[in-house]
Amino acid sequence: MIFNKCVIADRPDGSGDICLSLSVLNISDRKIETLYFDLKGLDVLNEEKCNIKDIYSLDMCIKPGEEFSLPEDILLPEKTIRRIRITLRHVCFTDESIWNYDGLITSEGKSFSEPIYYEDGSVNMDASRRVEFKAILLY
Numbered sequence: 001m002i003f004n005k006c007v008i009a010d011r012p013d014g015s016g017d018i019c020l021s022l023s024v025l026n027i028s029d030r031k032i033e034t035l036y037f038d039l040k041g042l043d044v045l046n047e048e049k050c051n052i053k054d055i056y057s058l059d060m061c062i063k064p065g066e067e068f069s070l071p072e073d074i075l076l077p078e079k080t081i082r083r084i085r086i087t088l089r090h091v092c093f094t095d096e097s098i099w100n101y102d103g104l105i106t107s108e109g110k111s112f113s114e115p116i117y118y119e120d121g122s123v124n125m126d127a128s129r130r131v132e133f134k135a136i137l138l139y
Contacts, residue, residue, distance in 0.1 A: 002027055008081060011073070018081065019073040024062065032062040034092035039074065041081035049078035054089075061094060 002025040011017045020039070026032050035057045041050040055074060062068045091099040 005069075006084065006086070008076065008084065011075075016079070018076045018079055020076055020084065021069070021073050022086075023067055023069040025067045026062040026064055028091075028093070029064050030097065031064070031094040032068075032091055033060055033094045034058050034090070035060070035070075035088070036090040038087045038089060040085040040087075041076055041078060042083040042085070043078075043080040044082050046083070049081050050076060 005021075005023040007021045008018055009021070011019050024032075024035070037055050039050070039052045039055060040048055041052075043049050052074070057070045057072070060068060087101065089101045093099075
């Protein structure tokens with residue numbers, strides 16, 4: 001499985017909070033039903049600002065080769081977060097098999113300060129609070 005896209009950005013509701021949006025790409029040969037992962041948020045000095053454990057997304061059916069955006073954004077408790085570390089704990093498949101974390105896999109994304117160009121042609125010029133990475137292999 002790959003965390004295909006990860007974006008930290010201002011919440012669209014204008015609250016001033018920031019949130020994390022994730023999408024995954026299933027590169028296994030089985031359908032994914034549930035994901036469990038942990039998240040650490042760090043500032044530009046690499047100081048830990050949050051450690052959120054046991055985040056989960058249930059009742060999915062991500063087919064092999066399919067990309068899927070997690071339905072809920074994750075609210076981040078600290079506005080200075082510019083880097084994240086995601087540790088995938090468990091992947092449950094629809095055939096009832098389970099992949100469990102073996103202590104070797106953590107993915108990381110860093111902030112950048114350039115505009116973000118989307119496939120639909122739109123551009124986000126306010127990239128000051130964004131972290132985005134693609135193709136982070138998790139297993």
